[in-house]
Amino acid sequence: MLDEAITYSLRNIQADSGQYYQNIASFTDEVLDKAASLEPLKRNFQASLSPSGLSRDPLEIPFELLLLGTIWRVYGGRALSLSTLPRLALTGLSNLRDGVPSLKRGIDGLRGILETLFLSPFHSLELFQPTLPHLDALLGWLSATGEFKQEVSRFRDWRNYWGSLSPTKAGEEMEAVLGFASWFEDRCEQVLGSYTLPLERFLEEKYPKYRWREDLIACGRKRVEYHANMVGAEILNRAYREAFLRQPKREVLLPSCMCNHPEQCRAKESPLGLRCTGCDSDCRVHQLRNAGAKKGFGVILMKHQSSLFRGWPAGEIAIVGVACVSTLIGGGLKAKASSIPAQCVLLDHCGCRSHWHESGIKTDINLAELYHLLEIDDLKESA
Ligand code: SF4
Numbered sequence: 103m104l105d106e107a108i109t110y111s112l113r114n115i116q117a118d119s120g121q122y123y124q125n126i127a128s129f130t131d132e133v134l135d136k137a138a139s140l141e142p143l144k145r146n147f148q149a150s151l152s153p154s155g156l157s158r159d160p161l162e163i164p165f166e167l168l169l170l171g172t173i174w175r176v177y178g179g180r181a182l183s184l185s186t187l188p189r190l191a192l193t194g195l196s197n198l199r200d201g202v203p204s205l206k207r208g209i210d211g212l213r214g215i216l217e218t219l220f221l222s223p224f225h226s227l228e229l230f231q232p233t234l235p236h237l238d239a240l241l242g243w244l245s246a247t248g249e250f251k252q253e254v255s256r257f258r259d260w261r262n263y264w265g266s267l268s269p270t271k272a273g274e275e276m277e278a279v280l281g282f283a284s285w286f287e288d289r290c291e292q293v294l295g296s297y298t299l300p301l302e303r304f305l306e307e308k309y310p311k312y313r314w315r316e317d318l319i320a321c322g323r324k325r326v327e328y329h330a331n332m333v334g335a336e337i338l339n340r341a342y343r344e345a346f347l348r349q350p351k352r353e354v355l356l357p358s359c360m361c362n363h364p365e366q367c368r369a370k371e372s373p374l375g376l377r378c379t380g381c382d383s384d385c386r387v388h389q390l391r392n393a394g395a396k397k398g399f400g401v402i403l404m405k406h407q408s409s410l411f412r413g414w415p416a417g418e419i420a421i422v423g424v425a426c427v428s429t430l431i432g433g434g435l436k437a438k439a440s441s442i443p444a445q446c447v448l449l450d451h452c453g454c455r456s457h458w459h460e461s462g463i464k465t466d467i468n469l470a471e472l473y474h475l476l477e478i479d480d481l482k483e484s485a
C-alpha cells in the first residue's frame with residue numbers, strides 16, 4: 103500500500119486501516135494526558151470567553167492548543183516575511199473566491215502567482231518569538247493563505263485572551279503552548295510516523311512542481327500537521343459525539359475522489375448537495391447510498407468546502423464528514439460553526455486529480471469505522 107500512497111496511508115502495510123484506529127485512540131489519550139499540564143491556562147481562557155462567542159466543549163481547548171502550537175512552529179518564521187500589501191491582496195482574493203464562486207478560476211490563477219511569490223516555503227525563514235506581534239503576523243499569514251479560515255477564527259479568541267494578560271504572563275503561556283507542540287512533534291513521529299512516510303518523498307520530488315498553483319499551501323503541509331490533524335479528528339469525534347447521537351437524521355458527506363469516475367459522475371443537485379443517481383454499481387458512493395437507504399442514513403457528494411452547509415437547516419441534521427487528512431479538520435470546524443453535530447472519518451489515502459495525482463486514484467474509507475460512528479452493527483448486510 104505504501105508504494106501507491108501519495109502522502110499518507112492509514113493502511114500502512116496492513117490489509118485495512120483497523121490498526122490505525124486503535125493506535126490513534128490510544129495516542130490521543132496520551133496527548134490529552136500531556137495537555138493536562140496546561141490546565142490553569144485552559145480554565146482561564148474559558149473564563150475569558152464572551153457568552154455570545156463560540157461555545158467550546160472542554161475537549162476543544164487542548165485540540166486548539168495542539169493545532170495552534172503546531173501551526174505556529176511550522177509557519178511562524180515564514181509569517182514574519184509577509185508584508186502588509188500582499189497580505190491584504192491575498193486575504194481579499196480568498197474572501198472574494200468564497201463569496202463569488204463564478205470568479206474562482208480566475209482568482210485561483212492570480213492567487214497561485216501571489217502565493218508562490220509571497221507565501222511559499224522556498225523563502226528563507228526568520229526566527230519567531232512567542233509574542234503578540236508575532237502571533238498577529240501568524241494570523242495574518244494564515245488568513246492570506248485562505249486555507250485556515252476556521253482555525254484562524256478560533257485562534258483569534260486566544261490572541262484576545264493573551265492580549266488581556268501582562269506581556270510576561272502571556273509570553274509564558276504562549277511558550278508553554280509551543281513546548282506542548284514541540285513534545286507532540288517528537289512523540290507523534292514515533293507513533294504515527296509510519297503512516298505519513300510517503301509525504302517525505304512527495305514533498306521532495308513532486309511538491310516543487312506546485313509552484314504557481316493555487317493549492318501550493320494546501321498541498322505543502324508538513325508531516326507534523328498531518329499528525330496533529332489525525333489526533334485532532336479523534337479529539338473532535340469525542341467532543342461532538344453526544345450531540346451527534348442526539349440527532350436521528352444523519353447524512354454522510356463523501357468527497358468526489360471516492361467516485362469511480364468523478365468527471366462523468368451523474369449525481370444530481372438536491373437542497374443539501376449532490377445525490378448519487380446510481381450510474382455505476384461498482385462505485386463506492388453508490389454502494390454507500392444503497393446501504394444508507396437500508397440503514398437510515400443519507401449520502402451527499404461534496405463539491406467545494408467553501409459552499410459546504412450553505413442553506414442547511416441548523417439543528418436538524420447530523421453528519422459524518424469524510425475527507426483526506428489535510429482537509430478534514432477545516433470541514434469539522436465549519437460544521438460546528440454552522441451548528442451541525444459532526445463526526446468524521448479519514449480517507450485511507452488521498453488521490454484526487456485536482457490536487458494529488460495526474461489521473462486520480464480512487465479513494466476509500468474504513469467501513470467498520472464509519473458504521474461504528476453511525477451505530478450500525480451488521481456490517482455485512484450494510485456494505
Ligand atoms: S454511481 Fe453515483 S457517485 Fe458514482 S459516478 Fe455514478 S452518480 Fe456518481
Ligand code: SF4
Pocket residue numbers: 357358359360424425426429449451452453454455457458465
Ligand atoms: S483527495 Fe482530499 S482534497 Fe482531493 S477530493 Fe479527496 S478529500 Fe478532497
